[in-house]
Amino acid sequence: xxxxxxxxxxxxxxxxxxxxxxxxxxxxxxxxxxxxxxxxxxxxxxxxxxxxxxxxxxxxxxxxxxxxxxxxxxxxxxxxxxxxxxxxxxxxxxxxxxxxxxxxxxxxxxxxxxxxxxxxxxxxxxxxxxxxxxxxxxxxxxxxxxxxxxxxxxxxxxxxxxxxxxxxxxxxxxxxxxxxxxxxxxxxxxxxxxxxxxxxxxxxxxxxxxxxxxxxxxxxxxxxxxxxxxxxxxxxxx
Numbered sequence: 338x339x340x341x342x343x344x345x346x347x348x349x350x351x352x353x354x355x356x357x358x359x360x361x362x363x364x365x366x367x368x369x370x371x372x373x374x375x376x377x378x379x380x381x382x383x384x385x386x387x388x389x390x391x392x393x394x395x396x397x398x399x400x401x402x403x404x405x406x407x408x409x410x411x412x413x414x415x416x417x418x419x420x421x422x423x424x425x426x427x428x429x430x431x432x433x434x435x436x437x438x439x440x441x442x443x444x445x446x447x448x449x450x451x452x453x454x455x456x457x458x459x460x461x462x463x464x465x466x467x468x469x470x471x472x473x474x475x476x477x478x479x480x481x482x483x484x485x486x487x488x489x490x491x492x493x494x495x496x497x498x499x500x501x502x503x504x505x506x507x508x509x510x511x512x513x514x515x516x517x518x519x520x521x522x523x524x525x526x527x528x529x530x531x532x533x534x535x536x537x538x539x540x541x542x543x544x545x546x547x548x549x550x551x552x553x554x555x556x557x558x559x560x561x562x563x564x565x566x567x568x569x570x571x572x573x574x575x
Contacts, residue, residue: 340461343468350472357480357535358542362448366440367481368531372492375499377485379433380440381478383422385471388450391415392458392470399459411454416445433502449477480538487534492526494519 341349356362363384370376394414402410423441426434434441444450453473458466490496494516500508524530 340465343465346465346469347472350469350474350476351479352476352542355476355480355542356449356473357477358539360449360452362452363477364535366443366447367477367484368528368535370437370440371481371485371488371531372526373489373499374482374485374497375433375503376436377481378478379426379430379503380437381474381481383426383441384444384447384449384481385474385478386422387415387418387444387447388453388474388477389467389470390418391450391454392466393463394418395454395458396461396463396466407459408455411451411459412445415450415454419444430503436502449473484531484534484538488525488530490515491522491534492524492530493521 350356354360357364357367366380366384370380391411391414395411398410398414419442422444423434426437426441453470457469461469486496489498495512495514497508497511497513500511504511525534
C-alpha cells in the first residue's frame with residue numbers, strides 16, 4: 338500500500354480536500370454556530386481534538402475488530418472522546434458550552450470524523466492516521482473560524498468579542514472594534530447569512546484553484562520556437 342506523505346496530508350486537509358469547502362461535510366455545526374469567532378473557535382478546537390484522537394484510536398484497534406462491528410466500534414470510540422471533551426468544557430468553559438449546546442454532542446455524528454475514521458484511519462498506521470486527523474480538523478476549524486469572523490464583523494462591526502468565554506478573564510479585553518458606531522447587519526448573524534458567506538468562500542476557493550491551474554498549464558506548456566523567416570532583398574540597378 339502506498340502511504341501518502343505528510344506534505345500531501347497537510348495540503349489535502351488544509352486546501353485540496355478541505356472537509357468544509359470541498360467535501361462539504363459537517364455543514365450543520367459549520368453553519369449553526371459560526372455567528373461569532375469565539376463560538377467557531379470553541380467548536381473548531383473540540384472537533385480537532387476528537388478527530389485526531391479518534392483517528393489514532395481507530396488505527397490502533399483496526400486489526401482486532403471484526404468487519405461486522407467495525408462501524409459501531411468506531412462510533413463508540415468517537416462518542417467516548419466527544420463525552421470527554423464535553424465534560425472538560427462543562428468544567429472549564431461552561432458558559433461557552435451552554436451557548437454551543439447540542440452541537441458539542443453532535444460531534445459524534447460529524448461526517449468528517451466518521452469519514453476519516455473509516456476511510457483513512459482504518460487503513461493506516463497510528464502516527465499517519467493521527468496526522469491526517471489533525472490536518473483535516475485544522476482545515477475544518479480554519480473555515481469555521483474564518484466564517485465566524487466574517488459573520489461577526491459584518492453583523493456587529495467588531496471581532497473577538499466574548500473571548501473570555503474560551504480563554505478566561507485574560508481575554509476579556511481582546512475585542513477589536515473595526516467599525517465604530519456600526520448599526521449592525523442582522524442577516525450576517527442569522528442562518529441565511531451563514532449560507533451566503535460560505536457560498537462566497539467556496540466560490541473564492543474555486544477561483545483560486547482555477548487561477549493556479551491556469552498558471553501551472555502555462556508553465557508546463559513548452560513555448561513554440563519562433564518560425565524562421567527568410568528576408569528577400571531585392572535591388573534595383575539602373
